[in-house]
Amino acid sequence: METKLNLNTLIELFSVFSSIFLIFFMILASLINQDIKVVIYLGWALFGAFATILFVRPMYKILFGGSSTPTESHFCNVFMLPNFGSSLQPSLSGVFLSFTFTYILAPMFNYNNSINYPFGLSLFVLFLLNAFHRTSYQCNTFFSEFVIAPIVGLSVGLLAVYIMVYSDNKALLYYDELVSNKQSCGRPQKQYYKCTIKGGNVKDNSDKTTETIENAIKDYIKNYTNTELEAKLENQINTRIDNHKTNYHSK
Numbered sequence: 001m002e003t004k005l006n007l008n009t010l011i012e013l014f015s016v017f018s019s020i021f022l023i024f025f026m027i028l029a030s031l032i033n034q035d036i037k038v039v040i041y042l043g044w045a046l047f048g049a050f051a052t053i054l055f056v057r058p059m060y061k062i063l064f065g066g067s068s069t070p071t072e073s074h075f076c077n078v079f080m081l082p083n084f085g086s087s088l089q090p091s092l093s094g095v096f097l098s099f100t101f102t103y104i105l106a107p108m109f110n111y112n113n114s115i116n117y118p119f120g121l122s123l124f125v126l127f128l129l130n131a132f133h134r135t136s137y138q139c140n141t142f143f144s145e146f147v148i149a150p151i152v153g154l155s156v157g158l159l160a161v162y163i164m165v166y167s168d169n170k171a172l173l174y175y176d177e178l179v180s181n182k183q184s185c186g187r188p189q190k191q192y193y194k195c196t197i198k199g200g201n202v203k204d205n206s207d208k209t210t211e212t213i214e215n216a217i218k219d220y221i222k223n224y225t226n227t228e229l230e231a232k233l234e235n236q237i238n239t240r241i242d243n244h245k246t247n248y249h250s251k
Contacts, residue, residue: 015129019093022100022126040164040172041103048099048156049092056152060089060144076139090149091140097127098153099160106161107173 014021023042030038101123108115131145164173 011129012133015126015133018126018130019096022097022123035172037172037174040169041100041174044103044156044160045096045099047160048095048153051156052090052092052095052152056095056148057089060148064089064143076134076137089140089144090152091130091134091145093130094127094134094140094145094149095153095156097123097130098150099157100153101127102154102157103160104174106157107165107170110161 026038026041030036101120104123105115105120127150131149134140135142135145161173164170
């Protein structure tokens with residue numbers, strides 16, 4: 001079947017590979033920031049995927065019955081995972097996008113009050129595009145993509161944030177790394193400098209400095225001594241004048 005390249009096809013392809021693009025972006029962000037946050041993020045994402053495959057999908061099949069309607073659409077079968085049962089409700093991409101939305105924005109709302117609204121809006125649009133195309137091509141039902149997938153992703157994301165915070169590992173969560181106009185403080189590290197003198201001689205001024213200090217000390221002692229002597233002399237003169245006045249009046 002021939003596929004024409006137009007705007008709708010480009011949007012569909014972008015929606016199909018949105019999860020891959022997002023993972024690549026998060027890995028690139030961690031490489032730039034030189035941290036291991038993406039490892040923790042992908043670990044929790046895998047936990048959400050296995051929880052969806054092993055628990056959510058079987059429960060959905062028991063409660064609501066059946067799997068998705070058979071379809072030959074390329075959109076539904078790009079990332080088909082075999083040997084995980086026939087039920088594909090909800091989709092892993094919907095759960096993953098919902099989880100990412102919660103995992104990244106929850107710490108910003110609760111602990112940093114610095115929210116990257118453009119990034120959050122972008123994640124929301126990606127989720128809507130994915131859910132719209134998957135329901136349009138009957139890959140998944142409306143209820144599984146717009147209700148179950150967000151609930152599962154939200155639950156896993158909040159669980160991950162809660163455990164990371166109360167295990168004293170909240171530094172491994174995303175706070176302001178993905179925030180525009182970021183303001184941050186870093187702990188200063190030891191810095192070493194090497195000075196090289198090119199040409200000429202360096203004069204040793206230590207003797208001159210010592211002489212200057214000694215002269216300053218001598219001047220201080222001299223001034224202090226003169227002040228003390230003047231005060232004593234003035235007291236003696238005043239005492240003699242007072243005695244002279246007293247003898248004069250007594251006569």
